Amino acid sequence: MKADDSHIDKNSPPMILEMRGITKSFPGVTANDNVNLELFKGEVLALLGENGAGKSSLMNVLVGLYRPDAGDIYVNGKKVHIHSPKDSMELGIGMVHQNFKLVDTMTVAENVILGEQEQRFAPKMKEVSTRIREISDHYGLNVAPDCYISELSVGERQRVEILKLIYRGAEILILDEPTAVLTPQESQDLYKTIRQMTSEGKSAIFITHKMDEVIRFSDWVRVLKKGKLAAVKRTADTTPTELARLMVGREVLFNIEKDEFKPGDTILQLKNVELKGSDGIKLLDNLNFEIRSGEILGIAGVAGNGQVELTEIITGLRTIDSGSILLNERDRTNKSPIEMIKSGVSHIPSDRVAMGIVGDMSVANNLAMKGYREKPIIRGGILRRARILDLAKRMISVFKISTPSTNTHVKFLSGGNIQKTILAREIDACGDLLVAAYPSRGLDVGATEAVRTEIVKQRDAGRAVLLVSEDLDELVSISDRIAVMFEGKIIGLVDSNTEHEKIGLMMAGIK
Ligand SMILES: Nc1ncnc2c1ncn2[C@@H]1O[C@H](COP(=O)(O)OP(=O)(O)O)[C@@H](O)[C@H]1O
Ligand SMILES: [Mg+2]
Numbered sequence: 001m002k003a004d005d006s007h008i009d010k011n012s013p014p015m016i017l018e019m020r021g022i023t024k025s026f027p028g029v030t031a032n033d034n035v036n037l038e039l040f041k042g043e044v045l046a047l048l049g050e051n052g053a054g055k056s057s058l059m060n061v062l063v064g065l066y067r068p069d070a071g072d073i074y075v076n077g078k079k080v081h082i083h084s085p086k087d088s089m090e091l092g093i094g095m096v097h098q099n100f101k102l103v104d105t106m107t108v109a110e111n112v113i114l115g116e117q118e119q120r121f122a123p124k125m126k127e128v129s130t131r132i133r134e135i136s137d138h139y140g141l142n143v144a145p146d147c148y149i150s151e152l153s154v155g156e157r158q159r160v161e162i163l164k165l166i167y168r169g170a171e172i173l174i175l176d177e178p179t180a181v182l183t184p185q186e187s188q189d190l191y192k193t194i195r196q197m198t199s200e201g202k203s204a205i206f207i208t209h210k211m212d213e214v215i216r217f218s219d220w221v222r223v224l225k226k227g228k229l230a231a232v233k234r235t236a237d238t239t240p241t242e243l244a245r246l247m248v249g250r251e252v253l254f255n256i257e258k259d260e261f262k263p264g265d266t267i268l269q270l271k272n273v274e275l276k277g278s279d280g281i282k283l284l285d286n287l288n289f290e291i292r293s294g295e296i297l298g299i300a301g302v303a304g305n306g307q308v309e310l311t312e313i314i315t316g317l318r319t320i321d322s323g324s325i326l327l328n329e330r331d332r333t334n335k336s337p338i339e340m341i342k343s344g345v346s347h348i349p350s351d352r353v354a355m356g357i358v359g360d361m362s363v364a365n366n367l368a369m370k371g372y373r374e375k376p377i378i379r380g381g382i383l384r385r386a387r388i389l390d391l392a393k394r395m396i397s398v399f400k401i402s403t404p405s406t407n408t409h410v411k412f413l414s415g416g417n418i419q420k421t422i423l424a425r426e427i428d429a430c431g432d433l434l435v436a437a438y439p440s441r442g443l444d445v446g447a448t449e450a451v452r453t454e455i456v457k458q459r460d461a462g463r464a465v466l467l468v469s470e471d472l473d474e475l476v477s478i479s480d481r482i483a484v485m486f487e488g489k490i491i492g493l494v495d496s497n498t499e500h501e502k503i504g505l506m507m508a509g510i511k
């Protein structure tokens with residue numbers, strides 16, 4: 001789809017910012033592919049897209065943190081060259097990043113003028129504090145100049161970032177998923193602050209993947225998908241359903257053979273499970289579900305809504321605050337990872353390189369790492385070398401792991417082949433339950449198909465599978481049921497035949 005200018009009418013306020021044909025590549029991925037963006041005075045533009053769609057990259061280009069491979073930026077109609085955040089700030093463009101960039105050991109006021117002290121007409125601290133109070137009152141930011149950053153909550157820190165940018169003269173405020181770290185009340189307050197800004201002719205770019213925020217909050221929405229601009233809509237002229245479809249989209253599905261769904265006994269059961277983060281926020285909120293033998297339960301959701309935590313509590317990597325976890329009707333709440341493995345739980349972790357392998361061990365030994373607890377490989381406490389090699393050769397062939405030999409140290413393999421090694425081992429050693437987090441992330445098409453086929457084979461062999469994925473096509477094509485997670489809760493549990501749009505809406509927090 002091509003974004004053209006037909007959507008702009010002559011009653012639009014003046015265009016204050018334009019990005020034209022921005023392309024930015026990283027090794028192996030095009031984060032932004034010929035993307036256009038327009039921002040009008042006094043308006044809010046929402047940038048909507050799934051994880052990895054290229055939203056942050058585009059904004060990092062705008063504030064001079066990334067140098068684009070191609071494309072131009074215009075501010076008030078004039079072409080500009082932005083090589084650093086300082087350049088962008090001079091043009092009145094400031095960004096609040098997902099990870100704040102404040103100095104903990106300094107006060108609010110010191111952070112606000114950080115980098116400005118060297119100037120010849122450095123402001124006096126007293127004047128700075130007065131100005132901070134004025135801005136804080138005017139925009140409802142509730143920030144005190146003398147507080148140390150280390151004493152502030154996440155929400156307060158975010159308000160300091162916003163205040164700092166206003167203090168420095170921002171006319172365009174970029175907020176990268178600002179509400180992800182906020183309570184509902186704090187989100188409300190943020191809306192008010194931004195409304196105040198736009199009423200004064202300032203503008204904002206608001207990155208989000210939550211549909212209700214787009215609808216309530218923006219004048220325009222641009223949807224990014226896999227680095228490309230998928231759509232430009234006036235918020236008033238679109239619907240959550242349409243946006244969900246544009247955001248999630250559709251791809252050619254692999255046709256994976258699957259036996260009829262004949263679920264058996266309950267393998268995994270979660271009852272009233274709750275997990276709190278260090279700040280007391282519920283990461284998992286009253287989870288109740290079960291997975292039966294011969295069933296794949298897909299977990300859908302935008303990354304960061306509790307999916308990884310869910311895999312961690314089931315595999316023993318994290319302990320829950322209340323509720324219970326049962327495996328084959330036995331209570332397995334807060335058992336160690338080793339106990340969970342012994343109870344028959346296999347785990348394909350989301351961070352495979354950090355958690356999944358021993359780089360200085362051979363491919364064969366890495367593949368055998370889990371199998372060695374079982375009978376065929378170990379006898380009388382002695383590892384059976386020939387068995388290990390057999391197993392390794394078989395897995396190398398099934399998963400098409402590209403390695404010079406079974407003896408090669410895993411650290412010398414390419415990223416995709418390291419992933420395949422871990423996948424092969426976990427799938428092969430699988431007991432009753434396979435917990436797979438983003439199993440095809442980073443894999444090429446062929447390897448992706450192999451992994452999906454293997455997971456389905458495990459299901460057909462009577463195992464229970466918990467499959468976390470950010471790829472809706474993957475979930476729909478192999479799961480039997482799909483649970484959608486949003487802010488730590490299961491917001492819906494549906495049949496895998498449910499339309500993409502409906503699941504997309506739930507991913508954005510709408511039931
Ligand atoms: N500094 C970087 N180095 C390598 N790859 C990057 C970098 N920044 C972003 N990417 C990649 O670019 C793609 C888009 O990422 P990003 O812009 O962060 O997406 P979003 O903000 O929409 O989630 C992803 O595949 C990401 O891994
Ligand atoms: Mg981002």
